[in-house]
Amino acid sequence: MNRREIIKRMAAVVGGTLLGADHILARGIDWDTLAERPPGAGVGLFGKRQVRLLNEIAETILPETGTPGAKAARVGQFIALIVSDCYEDADQKVFSDGLAALDTQCRKQYGKSFLRCTPAQRTELLGQLDAEQKAYYKTNRAGDPPHYFRMMKDLTLWGYFTSEIGATQALQSVEIPGRYEGCVPHSIGDRAWGEF
Secondary structure: OOHHHHHHHHHHHHHHHHHHHHHHHOOOOOHHHHHHOOOOOEEOOEEHHHHHHHHHHHHHHOOOOOOOOOOOOOHHHHHHHHHHHHOOHHHHHHHHHHHHHHHHHHHHHHOOOHHHOOHHHHHHHHHHHHHHHHHHHHHOOOOOOOOHHHHHHHHHHHHHHOOHHHHHHHOEEEOOOOOOOOOOOOOOOOOOEEEO
């Protein structure tokens, strides 16, 4: 990877982190009417069913507990937008092929699509994929394509914790600008701090 490519990718990551998911998603798309769109309509490269699938995968990774889950933060739409608008063609292909492979593996293992599986089946499948991607990264070499499930996990975390829900309900938050405090008391069990 050359210096120009590194700078370009770092700018996308840092810029996305500074802007947050809500600002990236504010592109004139009415997310509340996503289900009312005609069949085949979706976000960028992804159709409506694929966006639903991404939301369910993200919700399995970060489910609703005492705070809203990834689906409430519309992480599936965020992932579709980032992959469509920010990823290189080769990485888009790895991600899209991986999404199809995930659903195919689910059909072979459980006889139904991921969207029709129970939460326990979804968790089991994603656990297997997580073990697979960890093994992949132990043996891959520089220049090997990324594993699609690692991409999904990273995008889920990024989309959730930079969304309003993630920053204000899953994390403790302080609006910026504010006074800098380098040392803030933190007790065991307190939520981590996030800024927006």
